[in-house]
Amino acid sequence: MNVMVYNKxxxxxxxxNLDVMKSIEGVFNVDEIIDTFSNFYYDKxxxxxxxxxxxxxxxxxxKLAMNLNMENVILLLDDSPESDTKAYLSKLISxxxxxxxxxxxxxxxxxxxxxxxxxxxxxxxxxxxxLAMAAPKEKKEAPKPSTKVEFVEMIxxxxxxxxxxxxxxxxxxxxxxxxxxxxxxxxxxxxxxxxLHKKVAAIEVNKVDFLYFNDKELISTTTTDxxxxxxxxxxxxxxxxxxxxxxxxxVCNEVYYLLEPSTIMINKMIxxxxxxxxxxxxxxxxxxxxxxxxxxxxxxxxETKLKVLHAIPPCDDRQENIEAIRxxxxxxxx
Numbered sequence: 001m002n003v004m005v006y007n008k009x010x011x012x013x014x015x016x017n018l019d020v021m022k023s024i025e026g027v028f029n030v031d032e033i034i035d036t037f038s039n040f041y042y043d044k045x046x047x048x049x050x051x052x053x054x055x056x057x058x059x060x061x062x063k064l065a066m067n068l069n070m071e072n073v074i075l076l077l078d079d080s081p082e083s084d085t086k087a088y089l090s091k092l093i094s095x096x097x098x099x100x101x102x103x104x105x106x107x108x109x110x111x112x113x114x115x116x117x118x119x120x121x122x123x124x125x126x127x128x129x130x131l132a133m134a135a136p137k138e139k140k141e142a143p144k145p146s147t148k149v150e151f152v153e154m155i156x157x158x159x160x161x162x163x164x165x166x167x168x169x170x171x172x173x174x175x176x177x178x179x180x181x182x183x184x185x186x187x188x189x190x191x192x193x194x195x196l197h198k199k200v201a202a203i204e205v206n207k208v209d210f211l212y213f214n215d216k217e218l219i220s221t222t223t224t225d226x227x228x229x230x231x232x233x234x235x236x237x238x239x240x241x242x243x244x245x246x247x248x249x250x251v252c253n254e255v256y257y258l259l260e261p262s263t264i265m266i267n268k269m270i271x272x273x274x275x276x277x278x279x280x281x282x283x284x285x286x287x288x289x290x291x292x293x294x295x296x297x298x299x300x301x302x303e304t305k306l307k308v309l310h311a312i313p314p315c316d317d318r319q320e321n322i323e324a325i326r327x328x329x330x331x332x333x334x
Contacts, residue, residue: 001021001042002019002042003021003022003037003040003046004024004046004047005024005045005047005051006025006051007025007026007050008078012103012104013048013107016046016104018046022040024051027052030052033052034067037068044072046107049076050078056080056083058088058092058095061092061097070095070097070099071114074099074111075092075101076101077100077101089120093124093208094208095211096207096208098119098120099114116206116245117207117208118206169237170238170254171239171241172240172253172255173249173251173254174187174241175255175256175257176244177257177280177285178259178266178268181259183243183244183258184204184207184210184242184244185317187240187241187242188202188210188213188215190240190325191217191240194329198237198238199236200238201236201239202217202239203219203229204218204221204245205222205242206222207244208220209242226246254284256332257283257285259285259286259288260287260288261287261292261297281305284309286309286310286311287308287312289312309331310331312328
């Protein structure tokens with residue numbers, strides 16, 4: 001079931017043929033919307049932007065994005081000059097808000113086909129794109145690699161890069177098998193822990209979730225720019241990559257698949273893909289945010305026919321040196 005928050009566009013939203021279990025009307029502070037829906041289970045929220053007090057100030061939208069799962073929110077924009085600019089849309093994308101539209105047709109489309117970063121990437125970083133187009137071309141432009149093999153070959157063979165490979169560099173990917181299994185937070189904690197004794201970089205592709213850790217060393221990039229980021233890090237020991245919005249696993253030396261073993265998350269995963277356990281049989285499976293006992297994990301392995309590499313309990317990512325993360329690091333040899 002869905003929820004609605006409307007103001008100026010009440011008539012448009014009520015004209016949609018949707019099952020709605022809760023709706024509120026008026027102009028609300030961001031905190032009021034967060035308090036109303038942060039612990040309220042719903043499939044999608046259709047949010048009339050004019051129902052947000054001072055919505056032209058993107059700081060308010062940032063607060064909203066930090067407290068609600070914006071993957072489940074469809075933002076109905078108005079036709080004001082401020083919100084109709086490329087800069088405003090680019091700011092929304094920077095906040096992880098990808099599902100926005102200005103009409104009922106767009107809402108119906110996004111309910112079935114929610115956007116990821118790659119769907120709106122052409123609207124992002126407009127100023128940087130314009131500058132890049134206006135900049136004079138270099139005499140020789142190195143080709144952009146698309147796989148790990150091409151990445152290594154390009155560094156070895158192209159003298160314009162002025163660098164060499166680092167045999168010890170290991171690129172490690174993390175991908176959520178169940179939704180919200182915690183790959184982004186795990187990478188953040190791994191960077192802090194492994195970074196105590198190794199040179200480590202953390203990269204997310206086609207996402208901007210790292211923004212909320214307030215750590216300038218975390219890198220958010222795109223599919224196009226990922227090779228350039230990898231080349232900048234050839235003198236590192238490890239690069240951890242969040243693969244949740246990136247499908248080319250060949251860029252990694254190894255990939256860990258994360259499962260949150262709660263009943264609801266496992267059942268949701270199975271509903272999306274009934275062959276998922278068969279597909280994960282030969283992969284490195286890690287139970288993350290796991291509160292199962294050893295006997296429960298054994299039962300889980302028996303029922304799913306998976307071999308669990310390791311189980312990581314819920315962790316406080318604000319700590320600098322987390323024991324559970326150290327144990328995982330030692331287990332997998334990072």
